[in-house]
Amino acid sequence: MKSAGYLANHMARLFAQGLHERIAPLGIVPGQFPALLALWERDGVTQKELVARLDIEQATMANTLTRMERDGLIRRTKHPSDARAQQIWLTAKARGIRDQAYEAANTVNSRALGGFSEKERAQFLDFMGRVIDSMQAKD
Amino acid sequence: MKSAGYLANHMARLFAQGLHERIAPLGIVPGQFPALLALWERDGVTQKELVARLDIEQATMANTLTRMERDGLIRRTKHPSDARAQQIWLTAKARGIRDQAYEAANTVNSRALGGFSEKERAQFLDFMGRVIDSMQAKD
DNA sequence: TAACATTGCATAGCTTGCTATTCAAGTGAA
DNA sequence: TTCACTTGAATAGCAAGCTATGCAATGTTA
Numbered sequence: 001m002k003s004a005g006y007l008a009n010h011m012a013r014l015f016a017q018g019l020h021e022r023i024a025p026l027g028i029v030p031g032q033f034p035a036l037l038a039l040w041e042r043d044g045v046t047q048k049e050l051v052a053r054l055d056i057e058q059a060t061m062a063n064t065l066t067r068m069e070r071d072g073l074i075r076r077t078k079h080p081s082d083a084r085a086q087q088i089w090l091t092a093k094a095r096g097i098r099d100q101a102y103e104a105a106n107t108v109n110s111r112a113l114g115g116f117s118e119k120e121r122a123q124f125l126d127f128m129g130r131v132i133d134s135m136q137a138k139d
Numbered sequence: 140m141k142s143a144g145y146l147a148n149h150m151a152r153l154f155a156q157g158l159h160e161r162i163a164p165l166g167i168v169p170g171q172f173p174a175l176l177a178l179w180e181r182d183g184v185t186q187k188e189l190v191a192r193l194d195i196e197q198a199t200m201a202n203t204l205t206r207m208e209r210d211g212l213i214r215r216t217k218h219p220s221d222a223r224a225q226q227i228w229l230t231a232k233a234r235g236i237r238d239q240a241y242e243a244a245n246t247v248n249s250r251a252l253g254g255f256s257e258k259e260r261a262q263f264l265d266f267m268g269r270v271i272d273s274m275q276a277k278d
Numbered sequence: 279t280a281a282c283a284t285t286g287c288a289t290a291g292c293t294t295g296c297t298a299t300t301c302a303a304g305t306g307a308a
Numbered sequence: 309t310t311c312a313c314t315t316g317a318a319t320a321g322c323a324a325g326c327t328a329t330g331c332a333a334t335g336t337t338a
Contacts, residue, residue, distance in 0.1 A: 155326095185316075197316080198317090198319080201318060218316095221316080223316045223317065
């Protein structure tokens with residue numbers, strides 16, 4: 001009945017909803033989070049580099065970046081040596097919400113794993129990592 | 140970096156993709172799976188009853204049912220005593236793919252949990268259930 | 279160097295989620 | 309019995325995934 005796939009889907013939706021309500025006040029939405037995390041670490045990169053760092057398809061990234069630009073989170077400039085590519089830069093707005101965004105994410109994770117011991121928490125993350133590896137393995 | 144939320148999202152997408160490629164030949168898609176599971180158990184029910192059994196919003200269910208009708212998986216008939224409601228019935232086609240669909244889902248789950256011992260598998264399902272409960276708890 | 283192949287992004291089109299809104303049908307109370 | 313509330317479902321509008329395609333800029337090679 002409650003298979004792993006079903007539970008995974010349900011759990012992921014609850015994470016997204018929880019994050020959504022906490023970061024909405026910052027002017028961002030859950031789908032932008034991975035891109036923001038990567039860009040807070042280093043910006044000025046191309047879309048391709050971003051895609052390489054995140055487990056997301058290029059087309060999805062392109063659309064997400066379009067919405068982020070619309071929402072004033074990033075700017076795109078011509079790449080100095082490749083006219084096909086662009087460099088992606090965070091705006092001041094995006095830089096300014098960084099700490100609060102991290103805090104929101106931590107709150108959601110804490111709440112989700114509230115009843116877990118330290119050991120269980122580590123085990124759970126390990127399990128998910130193993131599932132991801134299994135499913136990504138080319139057979 | 141790899142927070143629980145991030146991993147949950149990634150894992151759920153891999154489950155959906157894995158299921159997608161295995162059930163596409165049957166003429167169904169992952170979003171229809173929960174509704175099919177419920178209807179294989181009992182059909183002739185209303186949308187409301189379906190929603191009550193699945194952790195999905197009414198509006199999402201309505202759209203999914205529309206696509207299922209379009210795809211020849213269900214029929215809807217007038218409810219005998221409430222003109223607002225309809226009864227939802229599986230078609231022969233939907234009944235005919237049941238066993239193969241279960242098998243596809245089992246294959247995906249087995250593959251995902253391939254490296255898990257029986258004990259780990261149970262633990263993992265328990266963990267996900269607890270996370271879901273935590274996040275659903277009204278505080 | 280002209281032709282072909284590859285690469286970086288964008289676009290189209292679809293599914294699956296969600297919230298908010300609408301609307302008709304049913305229910306209850308004054 | 310009428311008027312207001314509630315309820316079942318549909319619709320609008322958006323986000324975030326995906327695959328498949330298109331297109332211009334780069335690279336490569338005969």
